[in-house]
Amino acid sequence: MIFKQFGPTGIDVPVLGQGTWDIPERGARLDEAKRAIRRGVELDMVHLDTAEMYGAGRVEELLGQAIAGLDRDALFIASKVLPSNAGYAQTLAACERSLRRLNVEYLDLYMLHWPGNEPLEETMRALETLVEQGKTRFIGVSNFDVDDLIEAQTYLRTQRLACDQVLYHLQERGVEHRLIPYCAQHGIAVVAYTPFGRGRFPRDAVKADGAVGRIAAKHARTPRQVILNFLTREPNVFTIPKASTVPHVEENAGGTGWTLDPSDLAAIDQAFPSHDAPLASL
Ligand code: NAP
Numbered sequence: 001m002i003f004k005q006f007g008p009t010g011i012d013v014p015v016l017g018q019g020t021w022d023i024p025e026r027g028a029r030l031d032e033a034k035r036a037i038r039r040g041v042e043l044d045m046v047h048l049d050t051a052e053m054y055g056a057g058r059v060e061e062l063l064g065q066a067i068a069g070l071d072r073d074a075l076f077i078a079s080k081v082l083p084s085n086a087g088y089a090q091t092l093a094a095c096e097r098s099l100r101r102l103n104v105e106y107l108d109l110y111m112l113h114w115p116g117n118e119p120l121e122e123t124m125r126a127l128e129t130l131v132e133q134g135k136t137r138f139i140g141v142s143n144f145d146v147d148d149l150i151e152a153q154t155y156l157r158t159q160r161l162a163c164d165q166v167l168y169h170l171q172e173r174g175v176e177h178r179l180i181p182y183c184a185q186h187g188i189a190v191v192a193y194t195p196f197g198r199g200r201f202p203r204d205a206v207k208a209d210g211a212v213g214r215i216a217a218k219h220a221r222t223p224r225q226v227i228l229n230f231l232t233r234e235p236n237v238f239t240i241p242k243a244s245t246v247p248h249v250e251e252n253a254g255g256t257g258w259t260l261d262p263s264d265l266a267a268i269d270q271a272f273p274s275h276d277a278p279l280a281s282l
Contacts, residue, residue: 001044002256004235007162007189009138013076015232015256017047018249019193019242020059033244034066040243041070043253049165049191049240051080051113052098060101068103077102078109080142080165081123083116090118091126095135109162110136114143124155131159138162142193146182153186161188168192168231168239170205170212170268174277184236192231192239196224211271215264221254228255230268 003012018040023033037048050063060079067075079102085094095110110130112123127139141152142165149164164183168175168190175190183190197205205223207213212223219226224241231239232255243249260268 001253003044004238006138006238007140007183007236008160008187009162009189013047013189013238014044015238016045016228016252017049017076017078017191017238017240018045019240020048020050020063021054021242023059023062023242023244025055025058025062029244030062032246034062036244036246036249037063037066038070039246040249040253041067041075043249045249045253046074047076047078047238047240049078049193050102051082052085052094052101053080053082053113057097057101060098064101064103072104076108077104078111078140078165079107080111080113082113083118086112086116086118086123086126088122088126088129091123092129095130099135106134107136109138109140111140111142111163111165115141115148120148120152121155124152125157128157128159140164140189140191142166142191146178149182149186149188163189163191163238165191165193165240167194168237169195169197170227170230170272171197172277173272173274176274177276180234180237184234188236190234190237192237195228195231195239195241205272211267215260215267218264219258219260221258222251224251225255226260226264226268228252229258229260230265232256233260233265 002015006013024030079098081094130136140163212226216223216226241252
């Protein structure tokens, strides 16, 4: 696994983490999903992304169960406050609830899930307070465009934004035009969510005889490994694929540690052109 500096935090985080949206919530599939998360941790995919929104808190509980007994300090646990729970006092309370559900003493990263309607200044102040209180090590945002980032930064007094977590996959490359360069310039990490486009992803992208499939064969990799490698090719970009089986996690872990050739990048550009577009959100 390759680790890269995570924004202004001064710490290194694995290029590939693990998402938890929609992990199976019961039965044998839940047991397998927990095994998959632990297998991912063994493979250094220790950036574990969750949110109070997922399963209305249930996913944080399940993640807490999956990581029980692991070395807490070796993990990088990220969660998010819902905009409807944002503001000053509400954000502090939401973080407490997330810590309880996850059964951990602190988060590594706490983000505002999307801008929403609560005054941003209050929420940014709350995030800084949570760092002062030792409840989270770093703070960030999600689904913020450049103008939102600029506004958020004007409210911060003691902390810097560690990251912006945004939608980024082969068919949604809008963030390449302004957001990723802005974040690179300002030392902010970009965390790409939904790298496989969830269910909406075109079959072409993972077909053996498509552009990505041909590149995969050339490098003796899989199409999904090519996709993860491509999305994280810039120094400030990370991604958090969600997988609920051990084989899927093991496959995804091979998405880094090797390099696509310029001709591969050109072939992907041709097959999945990068259009400038407003930031896609939930
Ligand atoms: P995703 O990671 O693009 O795709 C997940 C889907 O891909 C699942 O159906 C999974 O199947 C499948 N998959 C994963 N690895 C595979 C493999 N090697 N082979 C075959 N299928 C594979 O979608 P996502 O869950 O939307 O995004 C990832 C994470 O980003 C989320 O879980 C969440 O933590 C975060 N996120 C954040 C926001 C936000 O607003 N900040 C929004 C969306 C998502 P299995 O489950 O069967 O393995």
